[in-house]
Amino acid sequence: MVKTKIAVLVSGGGTNLQALIDAQGRGEIPHGEIVLVIANKADAYALTRAEQAGIPAVVITKAACGGDQEVFEETLLAQLAACDIDLIVLAGFMAILSQRFTDAYEKRILNVHPSLIPSFCGEGFYGLRVHKAALEKGVKVTGATVHYVNEIPDGGEIILQKAVEIEAGDTPEILQRRVMEQAEWKILPQAVEIVSKKLANR
Ligand code: GAR
Numbered sequence: 001m002v003k004t005k006i007a008v009l010v011s012g013g014g015t016n017l018q019a020l021i022d023a024q025g026r027g028e029i030p031h032g033e034i035v036l037v038i039a040n041k042a043d044a045y046a047l048t049r050a051e052q053a054g055i056p057a058v059v060i061t062k063a064a065c066g067g068d069q070e071v072f073e074e075t076l077l078a079q080l081a082a083c084d085i086d087l088i089v090l091a092g093f094m095a096i097l098s099q100r101f102t103d104a105y106e107k108r109i110l111n112v113h114p115s116l117i118p119s120f121c122g123e124g125f126y127g128l129r130v131h132k133a134a135l136e137k138g139v140k141v142t143g144a145t146v147h148y149v150n151e152i153p154d155g156g157e158i159i160l161q162k163a164v165e166i167e168a169g170d171t172p173e174i175l176q177r178r179v180m181e182q183a184e185w186k187i188l189p190q191a192v193e194i195v196s197k198k199l200a201n202r
Contacts, residue, residue, distance in 0.1 A: 005085050
């Protein structure tokens, strides 16, 4: 069997990247292999995680592309093509991708979002902001979603979701951690294996 070649795109701490590396180490992603990490921030701690796991990592920033979105996306696409990537995983990747980019990898880009879509998603909802909005609304249950990426922010087909209870005394930071531990770090590796298996069997 030829494994699905996976690139993980990151911007920050990379705990979801770590969850994928750990799941791969436990043999839970038998149909895929993480072969590349791309960060759009030079100081992303996720780069250290990639290095420690022996996964090639590169930095591609929009600033280095003259601040030009088209050049940024072309540079990303060239890097992905050079590594023969089949599946892109956005794991805390804080950059909007245009339809030109998403069309190039239709049904081959996944994203993890820290809420139960369609709640608290779309433009402006990322990171702690998502959890702040959930607490302000007073919802009793939140969670995480893994979905395919299309041209609509957080609008692609849902693959997996997992609910997480809100608890008394939650702050955005406490809630973010619980959603990661109970939902994101579990469903992201599961979804990556589901899609890797589909692509490997094509
Ligand atoms: C995660 O909670 C992820 O769901 C969220 O950013 C965090 C990244 O953490 N992504 C979004 O909000 C995307 N809209 P990580 O770098 O430790 O994986």
